[in-house]
Amino acid sequence: MVCREELVSGTLTISPLHKVFYMIKSRSHSMIKMSTTMAARGNVISPTAIPTLEVYARCGIPLASTLLRQLRPDEQETLTTTVVTPRGSIAAEMHPTLEQRYRTTDGAVRHFLRHRAIATVLEVASGMSPRGLAIVRDFPASLIETDIPKDFPNHKSGLCEKVKLIEGIETLGSHHFLGLNAVTMEGFPEVSQLLPHDEPIILTNEGLISYLTKQDRDTYISNLKGIMASRPGSVWITADFSPMIEQFYSDIIQISPGYAVQHAALKASFMEKLGIDLGEINFPGEQEALFFCERHGFKVTKMGGQELGFSPVSGNLLPPDKRKKLLDVIERAITAWVLELRP
Numbered sequence: 001m002v003c004r005e006e007l008v009s010g011t012l013t014i015s016p017l018h019k020v021f022y023m024i025k026s027r028s029h030s031m032i033k034m035s036t037t038m039a040a041r042g043n044v045i046s047p048t049a050i051p052t053l054e055v056y057a058r059c060g061i062p063l064a065s066t067l068l069r070q071l072r073p074d075e076q077e078t079l080t081t082t083v084v085t086p087r088g089s090i091a092a093e094m095h096p097t098l099e100q101r102y103r104t105t106d107g108a109v110r111h112f113l114r115h116r117a118i119a120t121v122l123e124v125a126s127g128m129s130p131r132g133l134a135i136v137r138d139f140p141a142s143l144i145e146t147d148i149p150k151d152f153p154n155h156k157s158g159l160c161e162k163v164k165l166i167e168g169i170e171t172l173g174s175h176h177f178l179g180l181n182a183v184t185m186e187g188f189p190e191v192s193q194l195l196p197h198d199e200p201i202i203l204t205n206e207g208l209i210s211y212l213t214k215q216d217r218d219t220y221i222s223n224l225k226g227i228m229a230s231r232p233g234s235v236w237i238t239a240d241f242s243p244m245i246e247q248f249y250s251d252i253i254q255i256s257p258g259y260a261v262q263h264a265a266l267k268a269s270f271m272e273k274l275g276i277d278l279g280e281i282n283f284p285g286e287q288e289a290l291f292f293c294e295r296h297g298f299k300v301t302k303m304g305g306q307e308l309g310f311s312p313v314s315g316n317l318l319p320p321d322k323r324k325k326l327l328d329v330i331e332r333a334i335t336a337w338v339l340e341l342r343p
Helices: 004-009 018-030 049-058 064-071 092-115 131-138 152-167 188-192 214-229 246-255 257-274 286-295 320-333
Strands: 082-085 088-091 120-124 142-147 174-179 202-205 235-238 298-303 336-341
Touching: 049 064, 049 092, 064 152, 092 131, 092 202, 092 235, 092 298, 092 320, 092 336, 120 131, 131 142, 131 152, 131 174, 142 152, 152 174, 174 188, 202 214, 214 235, 214 336, 246 320, 286 298
Parallel strands: 120 142, 120 202, 142 174, 202 235
Antiparallel strands: 082 088, 235 336, 298 336
C-alpha cells in the first residue's frame, strides 16, 4: 500500500499511478460490494453536487454564489480553503481542477451556440450547476436540465426562479427541468418531447462519466449515440475524460504530492461507496481515452481555454510557490472534448 510519507519524500516511483488511487481503495477488497449500477442507485443526486457548487461560488463562476445562497439561506458564506462534505473534503488544491472543468465545458457549449445553427442544449446530470440559468440568460436557446431524483425538476426550477428574481435576470431562452436516468433512459419519453426532430442538439455532462461503472458508461454512451444519430450534426461536449487520464496525476504529483494524495483519497472514498473499481474505469494515457471514444464511433476535437478565449483559472487558494506550475498542468490537461459521430 502506498503511504503519504513515500509520496511526500519522493521515494515512490509513479508508473503508472494506479498505486496512488489504490492508497485508500485497498481496504475495499474486504468489503461486501454493493450494487454498482446506476439503476440500482435509485432516486439520489450525487453527494458531490452541492460541494461542487460551493467550489464554483468560491471560484467566481457566474450565478454560483446566488444559487448557493438559495440552497443555504441561513448560512453565512465564507471563503475557506476546504469545502467539507459528509463523505470527505474538497481541498483548495482541487478547486482549479473543478473550475477548469466547468469553464472549458461551458466555453465549448457557448462556442457551438454562437457558431453553429444549434438552438437546443440537453444537459445530463446537471445537479446544482448554474450553467443552464446562465445560458438562457445569454442565448435564445432551449436549455433542458435533467437529473435522476424525482424531485429534481421542482426543486431546481424553484431555486432558479429565486435566482432570476434576485439577479434581475430576463431570459432570452427557455429553461426546462426534467427527471432522467441516462443509463436506464427512464424519463426519456418526456425529454424527447422537448427535443427537435432531425435538427442538431448539444448534449453535455460534467462530472458524470467518472462515477459510472464500465458497464453503465458503455450503456450511457450508446444512449447518447442513439439520440445524436437521429439528429445529424449534434455534438456531445464533456470535460470528464481529462481527469480520468492517469498521466494527468503523474504530472501533478511531481509538483504537489499532496494534491495527488488528496484527490486520490477523496475520489477513492466516493468510488468505494458506489462499489466502482477505479482501475477499471480510468485510462493510463490520453491515447487510450481517445481510442475508447473512437471505438464507440466518435471523432474527438479538444478545446481548451486558449481556443475558447476565457481567462486562466485564478488558483487564488493554491500555495503561492506551487500555483503557476499547477495551473500550467491543469490548464493544459483539462480540456473540453467535443465528440461527433463519425459518418
